[in-house]
Amino acid sequence: MTDKHYIGMPLQEIDTPALVIDLKVMEDNISRMAGYFAGIGANLRPHVKTHKCPIIAHKQLAAGAKGITCSKLGEAEVMVQTGIQDILIANEIVGPRKIKRLMDLAARADLMVAVDDEKNIEDLAKAVRAAGVRLGVLVDVNVGMNRCGAEPGKPSLELARKVHASHGLTFMGIMGYEGHVVGVADPGERSRKGREAMKLLVETKDLIERSGIPVEVVSSGGTGTYDISGPYPGVTEIQAGSYIFMDAHYRETGIAFGCALTLLATVVSLHLPDRIITDAGMKTITAEFGMPVVKGGEELEVIGLNEEHGKIRTRTGKSSLTVGDTIELIPSHGCTTINLHDRYYGVRNGTVEAVFPILARGKSV
């Protein structure tokens, strides 16, 4: 069946396992986040690594987003092919093969990339001069996640100076992802830790500006901290991504977006109420943040995933499910679950309204 045959089909008839978007909930999430950023100084630059879908990125842009954020060059290449122009690749682009691709892309779009290494800055500057393109650069500052990024303060200033002094690169500012904060469940602790991280970032911005280098962009933030980092004085852009769908893991933080994403699965074997077997395993839904949650099925608990099977038990010891029935699972981690699929089925009022290809699925290179 081609995608168009699904339009108008009842949700329960989609061939499973299938990734399903509740379109109304997604649209509400887009509006709510856009509305929040319409009211503050900072801009929203949604991270597309969550949905990996140009159609959805265009909806976010239409709602007012300044541009998009990508994790990977391959994602950015896909997005540029669909006409998106203003892209932050919030990651280090390393090695001659990737830098060549980056130059090709910079000739076609308005790009910013992150840097945290002197040699990489030299490589990028040399490539930009050879290609004759414009490339915006953000110095990546470690605000406490201890992943990529130079230390705040002087080490980041040194890199900013190097970028600014380079022949070729356009120094745009700094970024710092508070990834160690976004999932903190307690709102008070999340706010305190988020502000600590932003203090490091904005102090670094101030240091760079005092040295005479203007800082136009200060980028940070995720779905867990958009309303902490977004209004923090000096921050100009927020990279939130997961808000588009939410997931069971993020929902535990109490952040007020709706769960728009489910995996439709079919019961394929059932001999005991504690051994309800579905066709949704690790190859279609991920579990690194915990087991998926059965939507509207409080009595049902996912107790295990094999590659192509899920095992569910009933807390009550009985179930009305039978072989062939479908259920919806809320992923614990949307970003990695989506990366397993080639398309979304967009559903409204129980009927398929659209099929969205996940064109950046697997674009990790």
Add this chain to the structure above:
Amino acid sequence: MTDKHYIGMPLQEIDTPALVIDLKVMEDNISRMAGYFAGIGANLRPHVKTHKCPIIAHKQLAAGAKGITCSKLGEAEVMVQTGIQDILIANEIVGPRKIKRLMDLAARADLMVAVDDEKNIEDLAKAVRAAGVRLGVLVDVNVGMNRCGAEPGKPSLELARKVHASHGLTFMGIMGYEGHVVGVADPGERSRKGREAMKLLVETKDLIERSGIPVEVVSSGGTGTYDISGPYPGVTEIQAGSYIFMDAHYRETGIAFGCALTLLATVVSLHLPDRIITDAGMKTITAEFGMPVVKGGEELEVIGLNEEHGKIRTRTGKSSLTVGDTIELIPSHGCTTINLHDRYYGVRNGTVEAVFPILARGKSV
């Protein structure tokens, strides 16, 4: 770059993250397993859910495999498109949409499917009569994994009778996957538990035959039990899949196949020897069976994966790695890691010899 531009390229120059096969090791694994089955009565029907690659399936068939095993109908559809004819779908095929696809495929290939439910048997029989195709059926027996499958003995006999008496279905035999045994690390315990499972399976075969129904196929086995279940009297086919590449998890069982699969990754950020950051995260290598292992890097330990980053520490406190260097990671679980990728780079003596598309990647529907 198109795939052909990679031919002849040194391993270290492949754009990363990239899934790499050591062709010599894979070929040795194919030969060793084929040689083992040449010497016993049972046949090898390799499971392609591991590699998901028709080119590799054809190599296994050329080495003597009787046919292939698939987990999913979508995998079988891909394999039939490449000319493979003899396929066991070792899974229940449930629901009208999937059964329609199964009939279409049965018109073009010699298929067997698993059943464990009376209503499903009726649905399949009705569809086979309407389509006028031949469909081989194996009754799925629960030999202790407690996933799919009817209980051994009488419940399985009842299903066999139902298939045999159906107008349309071709009863071929039984299958029982000892998935609870394949990963048992201790060889003695693995052997004992494997033989217990096969006893249940073969006793069920005997019961069915005593009732006057011939049992041609008794299928079981994985890479952890091929040499336990394979020679067990009465077993006719083994479904091993992971042996093709092995992985860090299976290697712990001491099974004598070589690790042929690695993920080539690049160091993208390095500020401290305990914070070596690579471009290989959860979207390119899985961790449900533990962290990946650095090939040839005993002093290096993968301590964490984010979506697009891996974090490595040195046990010695120092490292000669620098930004831009590549390393190879041995996946802890090949099957789910491969399902994230679109192609393998086949390498011999450090040079890319072939690029194999992973055509059944994501074919979980």
